[in-house]
Amino acid sequence: MLKSCLNCGVEFEGASQARFHSDACRKAYARRELGRMDGREPGQSRTGEEVGQALSAHQEQLIRDAFGYAASESRSKAERDATARRITGKVSLPLTEEEYVRRTVAEALAYSVSIGETDAPVKIGDYEHTNRRTDRLRRAGAYARWRWAGFHAGEIASL
Numbered sequence: 666m667l668k669s670c671l672n673c674g675v676e677f678e679g680a681s682q683a684r685f686h687s688d689a690c691r692k693a694y695a696r697r698e699l700g701r702m703d704g705r706e707p708g709q710s711r712t713g714e715e716v717g718q719a720l721s722a723h724q725e726q727l728i729r730d731a732f733g734y735a736a737s738e739s740r741s742k743a744e745r746d747a748t749a750r751r752i753t754g755k756v757s758l759p760l761t762e763e764e765y766v767r768r769t770v771a772e773a774l775a776y777s778v779s780i781g782e783t784d785a786p787v788k789i790g791d792y793e794h795t796n797r798r799t800d801r802l803r804r805a806g807a808y809a810r811w812r813w814a815g816f817h818a819g820e821i822a823s824l
Contacts, residue, residue, distance in 0.1 A: 766809040773805035
């Protein structure tokens with residue numbers, strides 16, 4: 666289906682719901698629209714006081730319209746917030762980051778033991794691999810820290 670990009674007007678072949686011909690155009694359009702909602706001219710940056718402020722109901726609706734949220738979503742922001750609190754209240758998280766990392770490393774160690782992995786050198790062709798178990802546990806700990814931080818930043822859906 667031949668469509669016209671909402672950002673730049675370029676005609677492109679896309680799915681029926683496609684509104685932009687590229688991710689770059691979609692992002693540029695969103696940035697421009699968010700700027701308009703803040704009452705700023707395109708390219709004008711926010712002041713320090715503006716960063717982190719909550720959106721007004723009007724601004725939130727403009728975002729929902731711009732990104733195509735379903736028209737069937739009729740709950741108010743308060744109702745959606747109440748649902749989010751109810752859902753997140755049911756989540757049982759490890760008490761601390763350290764506890765989450767400790768559990769992840771313990772699971773990695775159990776797996777390592779189950780497959781008979783050790784730190785003893787193993788020669789594969791001309792390459793001698795050493796510290797296999799230690800490397801696995803180090804990577805598991807680093808991954809758990811990354812995942813914990815991503816979850817608390819809202820970038821990862823679950824632990």
